[in-house]
Structure formats: C-alpha cells, structure tokens
Amino acid sequence: MGSLDFDAAFSAAGALAMAGWASMILLPRWRSLSRRLAGLVIPTILSLGYVVLVAVHWHGASGGFGSLDQVAALFGSRPLLLAGWVHYLAFDLLVGSWILRRSQAEAVPHGLVVPVLLLTFLFGPLGYLAYVWLEASIRAAREDRIARLQARLPAWLRALEIEPRLMAAALAMLALAIPTTLAALIDPRLFQGVDPWIKPLKFEISIALYLATLALLVPLTSERFRAGLAGRYLIWPVIVPLFLEVFYIGWRASRLEASHYNADDALGAALYTAMGIAAVIFTLAPAVLAWGLARRDAAALPAPLRLSLIGGLGLTTLLGLVSGFALGGSPTGHYVGTVPPAHATLPLLGWSLEIGDLRVPHFLGLHALQIVPLFGLLVWTATRHATRGIAAVALFATAYAGITLMALAAALRGRPLLGWT
Template sequence: MSSTTLPLPQDPVRGPTTLLRAVRRRDPILAGFGLALLALAIVLGVAAMLDPRQLHGEDVWAKPAKFLLSVGLFALTSAWFAGELPEARRRAVPMRIVRWTIIGAGTFELAYITWQAALGQPSHFNESTPFHTVMFALMGIGAVALTATTLPLAREIARHGTGLSPALRLAIVLGLVLTFILGAGAGVAISVHGGHAVGGIPDHPGLPLLGWSTAGGDLRVPHFLGIHAQQLLPLAGAALAAAWPERARPAVWLVSALFVLVTLAVFAQAVAGRPLIGM
C-alpha cells in the first residue's frame, strides 16, 4: 500500500506531539540528535536576549542559533526519510554511515561555531592564527560530509522506498540529490569567494531573522534554497501526489526544474552584487 503524503499510514500526523512521536519511531538516534539541537537553539535564543554583544552587525548568538536550527531540521528530515526504509535497510551499513556522519560532522561544526560565538570571535573565514585556519578548513570538510549524506540516503529511498507513491519517492530522491548539488555547490562558492557578501556595505543590517544583505549580493540565499531542497521538494511532491495523482510524476519533474532555475537565478543575482530584497 503506497502513501501519497509524507506520513506513513501507521504514522497519522494530527499535531506536533504526534509528529514528534512518529519521527522518533522512525529513527530514534537521528531524531534525538535533531530535537536536542532545536532545544539548544532555544537556549541560545534566550542568551541572545541577555547578551548585548555584536559581531559583524548581528548578535553573537545569532549564527550558532541559525546553524542549530538548520542542522536540527536536516537531521529530523533525514530521520523521517529513514523511516520509509525497511528495518533491515535502516540497520544496514549505508544508513549507519549516514546517521553517524550527520551526528559527528554536525556536532563538530556546531560546537566550534558556538564556542567562537561565546568568545565573541568569528568562526567562518577566521584565519587569524594557525589554529583558526585549521579549524575553518575542518569545518568546510565537515559541511561537505554532512550534505553528502543525502546521496546514499537518496539511493536507499530510490531502491527500497517501495511504500511510497512513485511521485513522492521521486520528489524525495530529487530533493536529496539537489540538496547536495545546489546546497554544497553554493557553499563551495561562498568559500571560494571568501565570504557570502558580494558588494554592498560591510555590517549593513540585513533582513530580519535571515540576515541576508539588503545592500548587495548575498550568496547565502542560493545556499539556503539548495540546503532546503531536502524539505521543499518532498513537500511539493506530497501535495502533487495527493491532488493530482495521475500526473504527479511529470509535475514533480517540472517543479524540480523550476526550483533549480530559481536557485540559479538568485545565485546569478547574488554574484552580480544585487540583493534579493533591497532596502
């Protein structure tokens, strides 16, 4: 029996509590890791209200809080998709590698970002000492390893996610693959450029919450879209499979192609030094 929405038939989602129980059943280790990161993000949100220090125009705790939220969501989404696999595949070597790479690479990167924030120092592009240079390089390796876990997970879903409708399975696989191609690709572009800002005014206030530049190009915009293909395309696939089951697969291909074009367009806009939203 195939499902046309993200929840499995045995995991009806009627509210946040039910959703949390469902994701914890699917992969308790990854789900526990993701939920712990979200809880820590809340703690840092409180710290931001108590600590007036600023770094590059924003609260010192803003960056670690955003990274905690992003990696936490990444881990929870991966845990949900793992639940679409047979138990034997969830216990197999590929999924063990995926699970512990997410936890290991995520923990390392988040610990260093948070430690640097506590010191009031930047974590990214900080090459002020040999130690900071090495840590920044290791962070880059960790970030690539983290996003690369989407590839074996996509392969597992493509081969063994037989309980899913064809359109939803396609959307999950495409979302995972594009997360690595677009998300990691934009991350590499940021690293090669030496930062996310292209033109604009240094330390100019950005968009609320997101912090994206309103005075120049910002490579974080395509990076954000790429990283969250992991969630956006499967959600679109679930909606299409439910509303238009007969033509859902071609529609998933179309939506995915449009998503790639939009991401490339905002990347070109950032490279040209133009903000997504000018102020």
C-alpha cells in the same frame, strides 16, 4: 598564616582536586577507587580545610551575602577567597563524581562523559547541564523512548516510523537553542553590528530540522540498506560533525569572533578547513539517502511522492555542494560587493538587500530536501494522479533548481537576493 602559606594551600588544594578528576577521567573502570577518591576522600579533606578557614577568618571579614557588592567585599579577604575556591573545588568534584556514577548506571559511553567531566571541572554548572542534556539525548535515542513520545501524538504521526538516533539528535539540537536564545536576550554585545548569538541559533534550528527530516525518511529505506555501509553513514557520520560544528560556532560567538572565514592564525585556519570537510560529509548524506529510496527494496510509495523525495534529496546535495564551495571559496566572505554604511538586511536571516549574498542560494540548496518533498506530498494529496503528479513534481524541482542557480549567479555578480534591486 602568612600570604605565602595561603598560596601554598591554594596549590595543594588544586593538586588534590586534580587527583580526583584524574581518577574519574583516566580510571573509570576502577569504580571503587574513583568513587572513594573523588566522591568521598578528597571532598572530605577539602571540606575540612574549608571549615578551618571559615572558623578562623570569618569573624574578621567584611561584607556578606545580601547583595553582589557584599559578596565582592567578602571575597576581598584572601583567606575567605581561598575558602570560596576550596568550596568550589570540593562541590564541583562531588558533582563530577555524581555524573560518573550516574553515567555508569545509565551505560553512557565514557568517551562522551569525559568532555562533560572537563566542562564540570572548568565551569561547574555548565558541566552538570551538559550531562543532563547528554543523558536525556541518549535516553531519547532508545527506541522505546521515541515510541512513547509518538504514542502521545495525533494518529497520523503515530503511524510514522522514526529513526530514533536521528530524532534524538534533532531534539538535542533543538534543546541547545534554549540557552542560545537566552544568551541572545541578555548579551548586549554586537559582532559586526549583529547579535553574536543569532548565527548559532539559526544553525541550531536549521540542523534540528535537517536531522528530523532524515529521521522521518531513513525508515523508508529497506532494512538491508540501513544495515549496510551506506545506511550506517546516515547516522553518526552525520550527527557528530553537525554537533561539533554547532559547538564551534557557539564557542566563537561567545568570544565575539568569526567562525567562518576565520584564518587569522593557524588554529583558525585549521578549524575552518575542518568545518569545510565536515560540511561536505553531511551534505553528501541526502544523496546517499536518495539512493536508498530509489532502490527496489525501499518502502512502497506513490510515484510522485517518491520522485519528490529523491529529487529533493539529490538537489540538496548538488545545490548544497555547489553553493557551499562558492561560499567557502569566496575571498570576501558571504557578501559579494562593498557593504554600504547603512546596510539593509532581511530581518532575522540577515541576507543583504543591497549587495550579493551567497547565503541565499546556499539556504535554498540545503532546504530542497524539505521543500520539494512537501510540494510532492501536496500534489499527491490534491490529485491522486500518478502521471500528472510526476509531471508537476519534475517541473517544480526543475524550477526550484533554476531559481537556486539564479540566486547563486546573482550573488556572484554582487546583486541582492535573486538579482532584484
């Protein structure tokens, strides 16, 4: 078989595999057809081709499987390289067929399975892991799964009501931190002097905390509120943009490219604009939740605690949007001022210790929904006095807002952290 014949066989194998993938993606309801094509007929044909290639050309090959160099030498043979490619096509197709069958048995929406199938087609094991992650997330979103998890927790946690979809999303986001951490440990590359995986890792942890907080607070609103448009806004319109943003940041990190302030081409500018719109969508959610908690039909809560929840959620939206617009509109990025050659930053967070950094007030603003309610809970636990508790919460929330705005003003003037030098 000549070189041209190998090229033709390569093209034919690829076209055959594409037919199998197309049947799974485009014809999911024709289960018998897609299963037979992608799960039996096409892998069988590809496997037969693989057997013939190995049987005819294995005897003349150098190399082996004992080391990476031996494998590289083995695939230096064009016939065996083709055999390896056919092996890849056949087995990835089988994995894709398994994913489709499994997703249909578990009633996973096909719209969510299509990106997983595309990942399996392109990157094999990545698609498999993506499906395992997706199915586990959907299972966790079912109320019985969350209830089973709660049953194993301490008594005070078992008493809490948890919104299952938001909590499942929080756990799924936290799971993404595992491969991100591994990538940070093994990737020797740097982007602008920093490990490129630190940024997606920080976002994953922060967003997981944000979603878990909403999951705990949404059930405190009334059933009527949760069933309405405002209550529904707190679920998928929040979850979807957050995951898309994290996926985008991770994709840019893998390419050693900036995810924010990246307008070098039309695609980058469009995606950066889309990120800004998504940020506004999920930053408005705490204000919507604050309204739900302020309604008369919300769960009965001690006045100081209710005030801390409403105040913290409201401040998150207000301060988050103000600092976010300042951050997004900055022509020089999140730093304000000339970055020194030996730039001192805060460990892990990366905040500048020498010039203005708009990420500081943005962080404070977005985490008001955890910090202010936590203070309110501590005050109520310590005093059990409504009047003093309300006064303490109001004073703390005012001071918190003032500190955040001071940090924003300091950053805009090019001064570090809260203006200290």
